Amino acid sequence: MAKGDVVDRAEGFLKKNLETMPQKKRTEYQNQKLRGIVLYAYKNSVAFRNKMDSARLKPRDIQTIKDLEKIPITKKTDLMELQQKNPPFGGFEGVPVTEMRRIFISPGPIYEPGEADYDELGWAQGMYAGGFRPGDIVINTFSYHMVPFALQMVDNSLHMIGCISIPTGVGNTEQQVNILKSFKATGYCGTPSFLLNIAEKAEEMGLDLKEDLSLKAGFVAAEMLPESLRSKLEEKFGMIIRQTYGTADIRCLGYECMKKNGMHIPDDKIVEIIDPETGKQLGPGKIGEIVATTFNKTYPLIRFGTGDLSILSETPCPCGRTSPRLIKIMGRVDQATKVRGLFIHPGQVNEVASRYPQVANYQIVIKRKEDKDEMIFRIELQEEVRQPEKLKQEIEQSIRDVMKVRGDVQFIPKGTLPEGAKKIEDQRTWE
Numbered sequence: 001m002a003k004g005d006v007v008d009r010a011e012g013f014l015k016k017n018l019e020t021m022p023q024k025k026r027t028e029y030q031n032q033k034l035r036g037i038v039l040y041a042y043k044n045s046v047a048f049r050n051k052m053d054s055a056r057l058k059p060r061d062i063q064t065i066k067d068l069e070k071i072p073i074t075k076k077t078d079l080m081e082l083q084q085k086n087p088p089f090g091g092f093e094g095v096p097v098t099e100m101r102r103i104f105i106s107p108g109p110i111y112e113p114g115e116a117d118y119d120e121l122g123w124a125q126g127m128y129a130g131g132f133r134p135g136d137i138v139i140n141t142f143s144y145h146m147v148p149f150a151l152q153m154v155d156n157s158l159h160m161i162g163c164i165s166i167p168t169g170v171g172n173t174e175q176q177v178n179i180l181k182s183f184k185a186t187g188y189c190g191t192p193s194f195l196l197n198i199a200e201k202a203e204e205m206g207l208d209l210k211e212d213l214s215l216k217a218g219f220v221a222a223e224m225l226p227e228s229l230r231s232k233l234e235e236k237f238g239m240i241i242r243q244t245y246g247t248a249d250i251r252c253l254g255y256e257c258m259k260k261n262g263m264h265i266p267d268d269k270i271v272e273i274i275d276p277e278t279g280k281q282l283g284p285g286k287i288g289e290i291v292a293t294t295f296n297k298t299y300p301l302i303r304f305g306t307g308d309l310s311i312l313s314e315t316p317c318p319c320g321r322t323s324p325r326l327i328k329i330m331g332r333v334d335q336a337t338k339v340r341g342l343f344i345h346p347g348q349v350n351e352v353a354s355r356y357p358q359v360a361n362y363q364i365v366i367k368r369k370e371d372k373d374e375m376i377f378r379i380e381l382q383e384e385v386r387q388p389e390k391l392k393q394e395i396e397q398s399i400r401d402v403m404k405v406r407g408d409v410q411f412i413p414k415g416t417l418p419e420g421a422k423k424i425e426d427q428r429t430w431e
């Protein structure tokens with residue numbers, strides 16, 4: 001327990017009966033849920049029915065998790081393609097739009113049916129496992145506009161536990177510090193690098209992070225969390241930091257408990273680790289793509305390929321939760337990668353470059369500097385330009401417009417980039 005904290009944040013469960021089910025019971029529980037959602041989605045989601053029909057499958061063919069192998073995997077690119085053909089949701093929605101409380105838009109763009117009623121357990125289970133307790137006052141620094149994470153998922157989940165959320169959103173570091181201080185806030189939701197920004201700002205303002213602030217639990221996502229950064233933040237604030245993993249489309253897919261033993265898969269999600277080439281399940285211990293199935297009736301994605309690589313573990317966790325765990329995220333199946341929590345695709349890099357006829361050759365390099373992602377757009381020009389500084393600024397603005405992430409432009413001599421160089425070169429290491 002952290003110094004001065006009277007709350008026991010280490011023990012207990014949000015939904016004990018679900019989180020501690022014996023393995024056999026869990027499989028039965030999930031198979032039953034799976035049959036239900038397959039039947040529901042077949043009736044209510046045009047995209048899913050088409051997928052089943054094209055594979056000559058009927059709902060009765062899917063009885064168990066193993067049977068999922070018969071269903072072709074849906075990728076993010078399929079979502080975008082089908083949404084263009086059949087706007088706005090590509091037929092993936094499971095309820096009429098009039099029944100949705102909200103609609104979200106993620107980069108791509110991908111249109112996401114919001115909830116009818118938010119009842120997803122994953123993130124709330126994760127927050128509880130990570131030390132959040134009823135009565136915690138929490139700043140939620142994820143972005144609230146357009147994308148679903150902050151408003152729909154984090155905010156609703158805090159409410160499910162009985163926490164009080166302050167929707168601070170991104171940026172305004174100094175104001176965030178003042179808010180933390182005024183409310184003696186005990187919880188933080190956001191990226192690890194932004195928490196580091198807050199720590200630096202608070203120190204700059206002459207505050208003692210442990211004495212003047214009251215943070216006890218942090219729930220971080222959307223970026224890698226190297227152990228060095230975690231322990232640095234935990235020590236600075238005297239708080240617990242646990243990470244979670246998921247996507248906007250399929251929501252929570254894993255969360256850490258106090259034992260830091262990989263990420264527990266929520267009880268209302270089926271996660272397969274598959275061979276990306278064959279689509280077959282690999283079982284525990286083998287690296288493969290994370291493919292997930294949700295029981296969400298508003299947006300019933302079945303066998304959604306995340307493109308992320310991980311390894312599954314079924315060995316018992318000393319925390320008492322019986323769910324299998326994802327042993328860290330190992331990288332991307334394809335070239336797309338995340339920078340400061342947002343996906344960037346080679347297509348976006350091409351899009352930026354195509355706006356400037358002066359550009360001959362280019363590559364994005366992603367680095368890690370002082371625990372923050374850094375994106376450098378290396379460019380070879382056709383010929384010398386008269387005002388390179390002006391061009392640099394214009395391209396940097398286009399990067400922000402197209403990729404939604406800040407990047408630095410660096411002009412390099414012609415012929416520097418090797419032939420066939422990757423459009424996105426990820427040089428980050430995670431020690």
Ligand SMILES: [Zn+2]
Nearest residue numbers: 257317319321
């Ligand atoms: Zn555990």
